[in-house]
Amino acid sequence: MIAYLKGIRRELHATTAFLVSEASGRYYHPDGILKRVSPGDARDGWYYRFRAHPAPFEINIDRDTADPARVTAFINQKLRDSKGKLLGIVGIGVEVNALSALLRHIEKRYSSEVLLSDHAGRIQLSSGGNAISGPRSLSDLPGLRSQSTTILSRPSAAFQYSMAGHQVFVNSRRIPELNWWLLVQQRRGPNQRSEEH
Secondary structure (H helix, E strand, O other): HHHHHHHHHHOOOOOOEEEEEEEOOOOEEOEEEEEOOOOHHHHHHHHHHHOOOOOOOEOOOOOOOOOOOHHHEEEEEEEEEOOOOEEEEEEEEEHHHHHHHHHHHHHHHEEEEEEEOOOEEEEEEEOEOOOOOOOOOOHHHHHHHHOOOHHHHHEEEEEEEEEOOEEEEEEEEOOOOEEEEEEEEEEEOOOOOOOOO
């Protein structure tokens, strides 16, 4: 199992790869067995929450069990046998810094702030960094506070608000596969023409 996870990590250029066995509770990692998951351990809450959820996969941003200093985007998949019995959860992790760098590149190139929010309005990623160190939800952001319910109840939305003498234009779009929302905020100063991009 450990050799298999090392191969997956290498092949996919992932930060980490893992498998948690339903039968034994062992948390396998490319460096060995890290631990046994337990319902009483708050760090293992993700496993029991996802196990009880009907979705076959999820994307979750959290601190890496193998390296708590590292914030990682995990893609978790339920592993089932031919009769549908749960065998465990397998996943890979990609360091959030790599994703944040891509969003910062978009922000710089297009002069737009990019946010990714989950279905509850919790900011998962932004071009300014990850949500663990920044604003926690759309309702924490002054310009989005009054629109957060509208954003999360529609597949797409467009509106504008004023902040510090600038007009800020916002477009949001739901990503159905993730049940997340992509938001782009573009600030335009008082002397910029509306046709500028």
